[in-house]
Amino acid sequence: MLAPRCGPGTPLAHWERLPPRMATPAPCATAARAPFTLTLEFRAPIETWERAYAAYRAQCDQLGAVRVARTLGFIHCAVMGDEAVMQGWLARAQTLLSCAQGTRR
Numbered sequence: 001m002l003a004p005r006c007g008p009g010t011p012l013a014h015w016e017r018l019p020p021r022m023a024t025p026a027p028c029a030t031a032a033r034a035p036f037t038l039t040l041e042f043r044a045p046i047e048t049w050e051r052a053y054a055a056y057r058a059q060c061d062q063l064g065a066v067r068v069a070r071t072l073g074f075i076h077c078a079v080m081g082d083e084a085v086m087q088g089w090l091a092r093a094q095t096l097l098s099c100a101q102g103t104r105r
Contacts, residue, residue: 042079046072062100069093 049072056064069092077086 042075046075046080049075062096066093066096066100069096 049068053065053068053072056062056068069089073086073089073093076082076089
């Protein structure tokens with residue numbers, strides 16, 4: 001099993017340079033909901049959900065990343081009609097979930 005790739009100098013470290021308001025995953029996830037729910041605008045919220053996913057990964061919050069990956073999978077399948085992308089996001093969620101469960105043992 002691979003160790004999480006988090007922290008300075010890792011592939012996810014570039015998310016530390018997010019604007020302060022978006023440096024944590026919760027504001028990203030909240031910001032993604034409003035346009036998606038209120039205006040049926042899909043591209044911008046998907047990008048914002050992706051930023052939330054990256055922010056959760058940067059903070060080594062595996063379960064937060066799982067929730068966002070699951071949401072992205074649903075959006076890509078149900079809204080965008082792209083089943084292949086959905087399968088990719090769900091595979092990420094399953095991998096992260098299995099890693100998160102493995103660290104609790």
